[in-house]
Amino acid sequence: MEGEDEVRNLLEDEDEDRQTPRGPGRPMLPICDPSHLLHRVVVLVFMCFLGFGSYFCYDNPAALQTQVIQDMKLNTATFMQLYAWYSWPNVVLYHWFTVILLGTIIFSLFVCVGQVIFASGALLNRFWLMEVGRFVFGIGGESLAVAQNTYAVSWFKGKELNLVFGLQLSMARLGSTVNMNIMGWVYGKVEDLVGSPGHTTLGASLMIAAVTCLFSLSCALVLAFLDKRAERILQKEQGNTGEVIKLTDVKDFPFPLWLIFIICVCYYVAVFPFIGLGQVFFIEKFNFSPAEARAVNSIVYIISAPASPVLGFIVDKTGRNVIWVIIAVVATLCAHMMLAFTFWNPWIAMSLLGVSYSLLACALWPMVAFVVPEHQLGTAYGFMQSIQNLGLAVIAIAAGALLDTRGYLVLEVFFCACICLALMAVVMLYFVDYLRGNRRMEL
Template identity: 75%
Template structure:
């Protein structure tokens, strides 16, 4: 009894134990003001990565002229970013959970981003394009895994509170980073050129080094977040965040046809968006006679629209359902945008605005569908495989796009992107009929899904009642058998039998 009292006295808030000192709202991990500070750090954690990812697109003309490379070589800068993520998509969550931990994992991946950007800029300074490619490879190792760490922090701090809003704000900040890059890097290059007095690889290298300052900002956020998370762990006795991803490659053999069709839609759609943005600035300059500043602005329209619309579309799809129809609308609208850009001279703001809307809608409708066709224990493998295939497709199509542009021009490149989107439409139609034939819930409305969920809960409750009934029956038969043999039945056997009977009646 004394030992129990001693243990109780050590509990927080118990009499005789030192109480936690009162803290201001901004320093108390339990208070909203402190979580807002953490949220700001989380948002800026990925800002540098997204800002520098599209540095090549914002400076396409300058890179090709200063480094004296053709478009196929230029697109290698995007391919080298994607190659490591073909594999790392499976192991990023494992490294964070089991090897580094969320705090050190975030710092390490932020360092990869910083070092990669420095090597990328150094390659331009020393006029070594192969070094620029190596920098993009190192940058890619940290970029995607840093996004996993960012989401893990969000779940650790905001699960059960404002998590959906937090994910929406993080996505919006990522789009802001891409937008600022498209509209600022060209101006930075011009200012550096004025200071140096000439163009060339040195001007490009200095410009990229200046862009790398955003990566340093993200690294500082990683250190501060690690400190605040460690402090909250001590104050609140909370555990470090976990990604929750369990990757088992053997699960691939159990993937359904519906899931493979979702993978196909993902690859065929995104290869018609990201490589186009990577090459879009020169396209708008050559076809529509835009100035570099105007071309950079219109090339960033997709990201500008995605920033505010992604949370709105996510809420809308959650409320309405019908995911397959939304995906079909998004793919067809994107195809229409590419056709307008390829075969008309209409104001490109129309096509790019349509592309921005459809891109935002597809992301909100396509990625959640994986959870509808895969058991919970296979979700980590499914999403890892989806990201792996997406990065493999982006790496290959980036190279193919550059070759097509060098040999045939932008018209044939747009026809190629349109063909990829037609393949995506075929995959969506097949997905619709496969889902219809197999009675899947990919295209159900939200209220139909809610009804099915309630029915599943009732069925699970009936299954628990049936299982308890079987346990009680088996126990009663055993007691009756022992009684007939003349065995002495302990009293707690009888009380246990009565409690089982009472519990089965309550259920």
Template identity: 80%
Template sequence: DMKVNTAQFMALYAWYSWPNVVLCFFGGFLIDRVFGIRFGTIIFSIFVCVGQIIFALGALLNTFWLMDMGRFIFGIGGESLAVAQNTYAVSWFKGKELNLVFGLQLSMARIGSTVNMNIMGWIYSRVQDLLGYTGPSTLGLTLMIGGITCLFSLTCALILAYLDKRAEKLLCKEQGKTGEVIKLTDVKDFSLSLWLIFVICVCYYAAVFPFIGLGKVFFIEKFNFSSQEASAINSIVYIISAPMSPVFGLLVDKLGKNIIWVLCAVITTLASHIMLAFTFWNPWIAMCLLGVAYSLLACALWPMVAFVVPEHQLGTAYGFMQSIQNLGLAIIAIAAGMILDTRGYLFLEVFFSACVCLSLIAVVMLYFVNHLTGGDLNWSAKKREKLQKVA
């Protein structure tokens, strides 16, 4: 509707990531020391709402720079709101309950992504029927309607603040804190294993999220799918992730061997991209494999950080991991758009496959580094539990 090229479209994803290159370090600090959990959640929810409204206004007025600004503001609130959400969870749930809560949080996020992918096209069609024409006005109104979910999120933040304040009085409990201690000087103490985990994270997610961002048009152009069919297959990664994330989380907890699980996930993802790039096989097969692999990697990779850094450095390690992930996603999103505009989808899929290959090399290196240094990343759950009891 706005006659933008792919590079401009993917820049919208990049503008979300840019503020989080820095804010991932300070989201926990702002919640703990500046705003508090209740006020912080409301503030970040307001950023999300304002960002979405500006984004929709940019479409309505056919002003693309305004849409970029909206995405930037949305990004300021988005990732920090996730930190606030996790802080509430840690404040209210403990132990095994917490594992379930985090699994449900991830599942709900994936359900939201799936609904968005499949219903926004339908809303756009209804608005188009109502107005009788396509164009920036139709797109802008559709995005405004989508912004209702952001207002619902803000309402939930207000209700949650009231409930938490009430519980504080009744139960004499303190406000939740992230517990994060951010010290940039800790970076110099990071081990080679941790840096390899960072490389795996950046290279892997660079081949997943930007691909999903461009996937709908890919399926329409290569496989002649309708818009609705393309949206459905593009969302299957999140549909699978919603129920499978808690299942894989439990499986990895029970069996251990995290590096092996990560290796399986990366190899499966590489196979998926190769199938999409070089074959005309039914793409449902490749996308289902990608959904399973994506779910498995998240459950096996992120907990490994806690195995290789001391507890007092966890906040810095996770903050740095999220920061470079957002930096990588921002750069790759722009690069993917430029490659697609100049070279086409085959080159783009080769590019994504190359990113996964880099991730695969890092996993293999991590396996040997862990083995040579006597690390515990590939221990079985039984061995880890036994040694923890002895300690």
């Protein structure tokens, strides 16, 4: 009888071992298992919403361009300082925050605090305080995107990663789209409650927008918990991509990489500052209502949300990144020329701009990995983001001053010139790659 009891006990132990492969205790449900796809899908949902508040509030000034200028008694050049102050800290701090990786919670707090300061500046009728708020907001906004990408690399590997990046970009652009189309309505509702437009109405509207930042902060807290839990259960370190930022690597960057930097800066300075000033442009040139102007101004983000994953898949399958970049730059130049020199329905040009913007993002950024070794990727991407923010800060100020003194036609010609510089750089990149016999960006 004792032998039968021992056999029975051994069989029961084996059954328990098969049911709990990770150790003692009850087996985990798939949704609770960090190694299971279902659990990672839950993590992906929180990752996608992590940047929603940041992207929603980034373009609050564009969505309320008329109201900000009128309520705060600004000219356009001063108004564009709100975008410049967002970019300035990321010219320098981007490298250090990538190294230190303070975490999504701290970055989300910067975003929340910055938006509250920004709204408080409007409430108190202190524009300098609004600028301080955008500066603080900028410290967290770009760094939060870095942390978001780090989470993606940590949780998703291989072929899944491209889809995850596409979904994150789509959700980010959804935040920008919702902002463009809802903030004018929010301002109107607050105006009805307050009784008249003014800085108080503007500040209250911006404070309501800060709720989206609190939502993203809650996602950051959940992600931090899930990440720590996965580290404990899987017994491995999460959130480490293995990339090291070394600023001394800049001197070793090859010539094709500098051409990619030029393309990046010259292209994006003709897109984001234009969207920041676009609402009044569509009202004045095409006689659109404010609601129609906000809608057409947001079409770039509306299109990029679903188009980014699809175009990224196409670029991955076909290769020839440099050809796709040429197509995107030429299409963007055509869109700006239509807006500058014709009175065609602007929905056509803005839709073309939306597709080309999405295509360039999918084709340009991966090319960095084709021209630098893996151990320099962190430095290369960090430097690329830094000079992009430097360009955006400088051009935002220049665009505002140009609009005040010369008008929208000259401003559009200026944007066309920037795109032409990007086109010359990408054509040069094609020939440099061809003459060197690498052709890594064409295959």
